[in-house]
Amino acid sequence: MRVSHLDVFGFKSFYNKTSIHFGDGITGIVGPNGCGKSNVVEAIRWVLGEQRASAIRGHKMEDVIFAGTRNRKPLGMSEVSITVDNSEGMLPIDYSEVTVTRRLFRSGESDYLLNKVPCRLLDVQNLLMDTGLGPGAYSVMEQGMVDEIVSEKTENRRRILEEAAGITKYKARRRSTWNKLESTEADLTRLEDIIVEVKRQVDYLGRQVGRARRFQTLSTELKDVELRFSRHQFFALREELKPLETEFQSLSRDSESGLTQFTAREAELEKRRLAVTEAERTLQEAGVALSRCVEEIHELDNQLISTRERREAREHFIERATAQLDESRRNLAEASQQKAQAEAALVESREEIERSAEQVQQVETAAQQAESEYTESRRSLDGENHKWRDLLREKGERSGALVRLRTEREGLDRAKEEVDTERARIEAEKQEIGTRLVRTQQQLLTTQERLAALRGDLEAAHERRKDSQTSLERARQRASEAERGIEAGQARIQILERVRSGYEGYSSGVRQLLVDSPYTADFTGVLGDLVEVSDGMDRAVESAFGDAVEALVAPDDGSVLDALTYVREHSARAGVFPMNWQRNAATAVDLMQIEGVIAPLRDYVRATDDVAPLVDHLLTNTFLVDDLETALRLARNHAD
Template identity: 70%
Template sequence: MSPSVHSSIVPCRSRIVRLTQLEIFGFKSFAQKIVIPFDPGITSIVGPNGCGKSNVVEAIRWVLGEQRAGTFRSSRMEDVIFAGTRQRKALGMSEVSLTIENYENVLPVEFNEVMLTRRLFRSGESDYLLNKIPCRLLDISNLLMDTGLGQGAYSVMEQGMVDEIISEKTENRRRILEEAAGITKYKTRRRSTWNRLEATQADLTRIEDIIAEVKRQVDYLGRQVGRARRYQELKQELDQLDVLLGRHRFFTFNAQLNPLQSEFEELGKVAEEGYTRFTSREAELEKARLVLTDAERAMQEAGIQLNRQVETIHEKERTLVAIRERREASEQILERAARERADYIAQRETPQQQRRENVHRVEATRVELATTEDNLQT
């Protein structure tokens, strides 16, 4: 068993700031929401190694605004969110709330209890709340300044921190002592004021540069004003000269316009006569167009008739060709029939000739036979 003990009473000069409650959800090994009350006196958390005692102390440091991931034995701040186990899924956020008793108005707020809340999401977004009201980390740092509860303050001592403080450099021990003595707030204000003074000095330097630039622009604009006034004077003189020139041109053009007006009237009369002739010619042209249209219609009808006659002639020629082909076929059939008849007659005469020859042979044979019989008898 390895006990881990911390005090819930934080001295602040002659007054006391007491922690009353700690709520943890999703921070490191705490997958479920737990509430740890701090009753008056000393609160001890005892358990075996690896049960999460150090995580409780780290949760307090984390909600107070610690920004160094190495303080929580992590490489990234998102590693403090519960990463899950075989039986539980990983969570998407971590939230820690710390309630502080403020009956003696140690903290510069009008509440008897102050709840500090910090949330962190896996996307990297984080929220800070003061009594469930969104605020900035700077607001919490200013609230806890000079109380011993700020970032890296002496009120939260983890395992091995005493040895580190003894062996630390002088600057770190000085920081802790100044925090305990209550002068950190003034040094922070001094540093902030000095930074504002430097920013103000830089702004003054910039303003001097701007003033010099504005002076140059004012001088340039003064010259531009003189040029503009001279331009206005010349513009007025030019407008007057334009009016005089316009009058002169008007009278000159009016004098030239009178003879042109007479010529224009004559041309108008000629144009009217030409328009009349044009209208009559247009009517004649329209009549000619009508005649031409009728002629084209008649020609189209004659063409249609001609096409019909040509089609009739072609049809009769095709019929005549068919008749000629049938006639030639009939003549060929007759010639073939005549040849076949001649062949048939020739074939029929050949057996008759052979029959006559056979008859002559039979008679000759009979004569020879009779002669032979006679010879035998004699």
């Protein structure tokens, strides 16, 4: 077996399709550095299935595609084909020549072909295994591989020697077989868990099927009983109906004569009813007018109160403004006094300046001191001038405020006059509305008296009509009593049906204890009937209870012993629990932090205080999860 030729297209530096033929003996490839000698060896390793980009001097597998040059554009794919002479039959295939082709596109798609037939990488690896060909086989010797053979690492030598000895294929098959066995073992474990769960569901469905069949049988029997009972009641009622029909015909004749009289009275009553309707309409209009008057009075009262409040607020504002005006006048008087003091100080300062000037002329030595005194007096005069200007500005502001206050006071006086006028008008309207209200009340009393008289006539007519219908009602009552007798019989049949089918679907031991044993009254009931389950959780709770769902609950241990003795004597089976369960419960496990766990199943079951300890014991460490895989994982991790 030898390589006959190699076809390369688009691989690294090979832009054009290149075919290299290998003759007998040794073929050498010679050329300067960078001409692509190593690319030929890497092309052989790549077409034989090399998956590591670093083994062919690349960062990613797309680097093997021709990337382009200054004069040539990049290619979109790389293809390498190697042809092997198989005339000696070393490859397990019925061909004298075998061509392996590998293609890689820039999109990441990769194809393998064996003699131009698409295949998998695994098919190529199985074909070349133990032949010395392959990406890591000894047929392609690099400089580093010689060091691996002579190194002290036995793993490297062993890998190459196993490839040469032809046992790599068997080791790979053994490794694959072991992986399949481990996967199969895991599937079997999961299958056993699924079988257990399915078995519990089958048991549940079996009990449901038994109940359904029993229900169908009892339904058929019930229909037969109802049919016979109805037939018997029909003939009995038909005999009772004959005298009632005779009496009914007599009453019908009497009723016809009474109906004629009733029609005449009805016409008269209709006339009076129209009169009552007209009176009620008049009364209603008067009531509407009265309501409008009352609303207008309330609205006027509210307006009067609002106007009074605004008036009081304005009076308070006038008082505050008057106080502020008095304060401004006082401040103005003080400012005038300060101005007079400043003018007096100015006169004194001027006299002091004159005296200082004379002293300057007389005493030359005190000139400097006089000049200092003059400067100080000048600064004091400037300060007094500033104060005088500030006082003038403040006086102007206070005068403007006084003018504004006077204007506002005049406006308040005008508003007060308007309020007084409005108040007088409201008082006049109030008196007029009061007069109208008195007249409306008088009309209302008159209308009520007429309405009372008409209602008395109407009630008398109704009484006469009732008397004419009494005989007819007695006949109808007899028919109703007969119908109630039929309904009572049907109710008794339904009660018997519920009693008879109440425990169908349970085991024979439970039915014997509840129906045939002398201890029937000692039991509180069946556990499944003593608890309430949230909607949609019936099957989950029944699966968690198992056979205990149809177990009996007894008030004490003595009742439990009596029941078990009775069941054993009659060769039956039944579960019995004491009401107050005192056995130590298992240690609770908190699984709520685990992904997939919804809530403890106990949260969906409600029970009375008597049976709550028993329910707690049966549902300890039972959780509702999202799926079966989560349940199996929790069962393995928390088997204890």
